[in-house]
Amino acid sequence: MSITSKISIIGTGNMANSMGRALLESGACIVEVAGRNAKKGRQLAENLGAKYVETIESLSSEVDAFAVLVSDDAISSVSYQIPAGVCQFHTSGVTEAKKLSSEVKGVVWPIKSINEKSINEGFQDVPMGIEASNQEFADFLFELAQKMGAEAFTADSETKAVIHLAAVFTDNFANHCLTLSQEILKNANLDTGLMKSLAEGLAKGGVNGDSASRQTGVAHRGDLGSQKKHISLLHSEETIEFYKFLSKHIAEHHELQD
Structure with missing residues (x-):
């Protein structure tokens, strides 16, 4: 198998759109798209230059791989409908x-949040865990990931978990914490951009792997007076x-670390 292999996609959601586009741009040929949402399926197929099929069972088996891009709970049941x-x-x-x-069979797992705002971002420099049932398919999946610009690495099921x-x-x-922060500011008619520097520092700690040393704040200091004021708001x-x-978890966690 090679990077120009023919692939059909099952799914019409964010991952199907994002992965489908990335596969197409990497040189793969998207043959068919199947999904329970006909409107989204036809649109995705059109975007990828593929054919939309109404049922999974009617997918052509004249392809090199099926990409099962559906919700976690649906993967197994959908897989058993595939030719x-x-x-x-x-x-x-x-x-x-x-x-599956x-x-x-195998897994190509991008360590990236795929949502409506990130669909078109691609996978350049994104870590991508690869698992496969044999070496030939592993090589194929590694090639797919690398062609998409991802940083592919081997990850079995336990490692992925x-x-x-x-x-x-x-x-x-x-x-979720950032969402709550933004809600607090919006409810007070304040600009959410006030948190820009803090958010950037949070991200920097995540990238550098030194988040623990960056922990500050009233919980870390044991400032009960300030915590009481926060709660009143x-x-x-x-x-x-x-x-x-x-607050309790931060205090106890860092007490153990100190």
């Missing part, structure tokens, strides 16, 4: 390759409990 005898890969960080029905857990803290949890009981929990 047999063709390699399959998915892009989930938490789902094992063995959930094909004999030759650990990295995925870390990614949840880095991206999902941190982004919060109006949601859930957010108050969240603030208390994080």
